[in-house]
Amino acid sequence: MHAPLHWPSGLALLVAAAAWPSTATAQDPLQARNLAATCANCHGTNGQARGDMKPLAGMSAEKMFAQVADFKSGAQPATVMHQIAKGYTDEQLKLIAGFFAVQQVKP
Numbered sequence: 001m002h003a004p005l006h007w008p009s010g011l012a013l014l015v016a017a018a019a020w021p022s023t024a025t026a027q028d029p030l031q032a033r034n035l036a037a038t039c040a041n042c043h044g045t046n047g048q049a050r051g052d053m054k055p056l057a058g059m060s061a062e063k064m065f066a067q068v069a070d071f072k073s074g075a076q077p078a079t080v081m082h083q084i085a086k087g088y089t090d091e092q093l094k095l096i097a098g099f100f101a102v103q104q105v106k107p
């Protein structure tokens with residue numbers, strides 16, 4: 001029983017991402033990026049849109065926060081985003097929105 005556990009790296013990342021928000025502080029410069037990474041599954045790496053998903057990269061932070069806050073409150077009906085938005089505090093959502101706002105939109 002000396003063999004180390006070899007988790008698939010994707011799973012380890014997922015666990016790390018899930019554990020991060022509760023331990024990070026607002027002062028941590030990596031926090032926004034780590035929080036935003038959880039959006040990449042659906043919205044693409046760094047918010048670059050994939051397929052018919054809308055890009056988050058380059059969207060103004062105010063606009064994105066307003067949209068996600070509306071999902072969270074239920075003011076904007078959604079298929080999944082209302083559930084996702086509820087997983088974050090408003091402070092975390094502002095960090096995430098700020099992160100995507102400064103991402104370059106790639107052609």
Ligand code: HEC
Pocket residue numbers: 035036038039040041042043054056064067068077078079080081082084088096097
């Ligand atoms: C499980 C897939 C999934 C994940 C993860 C996800 N989203 Fe979404 N997002 C969607 C879908 C689907 C929509 C379209 C609205 C709906 O039906 O929920 C959407 C819509 C949005 C919109 C509105 C875009 C527009 O122009 O109308 C924003 C902003 C957004 N998501 C932000 C985020 C942020 C920020 C995160 C990470 C905290 C995130 N999403 C994580 C699937 C996802």
